[in-house]
Amino acid sequence: MRIAGTVIDAIESDRIELFCQPVCSVGDLGEVRYFECLVRLLREDRQTHECPGNFIPSLERLGMMQCLDRHVVTRVIELLKTHSNVHLGANISAQSAVEDEWWESTFLDLAAMPDVARRLVIEITETAPLHAAGHAFVKRLRKIGCCVAIDDFGAGCGIETGSQIGSADIVKIAGELLAGSDDRGARNDELERLVLLARDIAPYVVLEGIESAQAIEVARDAGVDCVQGFYIGEPHSVAAYVQHEPREPMCDAGTCDSAGLPGHEISLMPLAQLTDLILETEMAHDASLPMTGAAVEWAVKLFERNADAVVEPMVCCKLRSFAKLAYVTGLTSSVYGKRSAIAASLRDEMAGVMRQGKEHPERSVRLLRCIAAFGRMHGELIVCSFGDGAVAG
Template sequence: MLYHEALARLTAATGEARSPGDFIPTLERLGLVRAFDRHVMGLALDEMENFPGARLGINISAQSARIDGWWSSMFERLRAAPDVAGRLVVEITETAALAGEAHAFVARLRRLGCRVALDDFGVGHSSIRNAMALSPDIIKIDAFFLRRVTLSAHGEAMLEHILGLAAHMAPIVIVEGVETEEQSEIAERLQSRYATPLNACWQQGYHVGLPSLWRRWRYEDEPVVVPLHQLGRGTGRFRPWSPNYQPGGRA
């Protein structure tokens, strides 16, 4: 297990759970998304401070990736708790264009010990340019590409192409949307051409685990996780993956 993604949900007056797709675009249009993202990060830090086995990823809008007063208290909490910072992955979604200060924001998080992921790679705002500019620790390939494998004759070639691009821009690549054993095997076969012994073939989706209110790290005496500090970036911005690795783990 690389880490767990903390998913934001709101409860409507009817009791129905609302996913981020229902309300994040509105918050982005109103300029309120930074306040929401800061609140979600605060909840995640609360959880990790109380449960040392928690290794969490949180999503923030690309609009929130800027250094300003909204983040001052969060940066101070991370500075005061390096163990917590080392267990946090900040996933920047590409539902909006990146702010000009995004590079400085990412650099600040890294100096504090956090890892940064670029979410929805391949379908967002200028994905390739953003990945090259930010040099994220993790790239998450949007589920669109895996779904296309069984829908189009060119789907597999498209997924392999996007995997190759991502592998040259981040040391860890995760394929999203893995919902069946067949999809897992396809993704693993393509990923193994670019993987290294340190990062294996990371996947995320319902086949790996369903969204749940149950927090397993609260009940494990010795949680089995991958130490993120072992997944180093190497010396250069780009680090091609070796095709000699045998497929392995899951995200």
């Protein structure tokens, strides 16, 4: 109770400080996915700090972790609002992961700030078992747009937490495993086993506790996506890092190139403008097909619904936009002809995407070509339907 009182006093007197540590791509250590914010309690002398291990256990034993966790998450949200170029992670205890009135105002604030929500990673720590209501808590966060990470997977209650949540965005494997055995082969086998388990829960796997170049090689061999540790970057004040512009950790709203396409902005033709071009094309070329525009617009909306149903939510938003562009390009080429103004306009836009993608992995460019071919096939079906006198849409 004495320690818990000290923490509450520190919150009230603004002596809770945040340090942050980078989480980087294992393939390119200069590529920061996000920064994990780490809590430090500034002692009354305001010169030295207490680390979490000295006060978190006491708060958890008293069931008071929500007091600290909500304070930290609020501070992190303020940083995200102030610095629009960073992505930050905030730790909360599994004990706090309950969808209740304590969190309601935070949920409402995040729902009103989607740009902030998508740059926030909530890391659920392993030090306490997850409540039964934890699944609803995680579902609410993800619906708002936040990323959810299971921290210290393989230690404490991490695996149990992961299995209870069932679906997260990131799993962070405990770095203790790297130093837990003198048998390197056994250690690597255990790490690979945990990576496979983690893949069943989340699409991104992070290995913590990286303190040497050798550990990075172990991480790469095990197949993790990202790494974190003192060798990658030591914890520093947030101010030391805020000028860094990390790439999107999972999803994006126009800057991510994790799928192999460039991270430059491209102006995708809005559906309203597309509809206007369709109407102009119909008036100029074939007024006998008054429902063609409605059929094309219906096809585009159907494609988007299908994409939302079958594509993982973590797939880059930009790739989704490119996929829509590829589909509409193929679709209009079949419906209106390759030489039509609308097809030519969309084809030029698609060619720009392809040119930018030449220096990047081929898999995404090939995917877009396949989607364009699918659009052409769908367009041919629409044309055949009109030819048989069928009514579209």
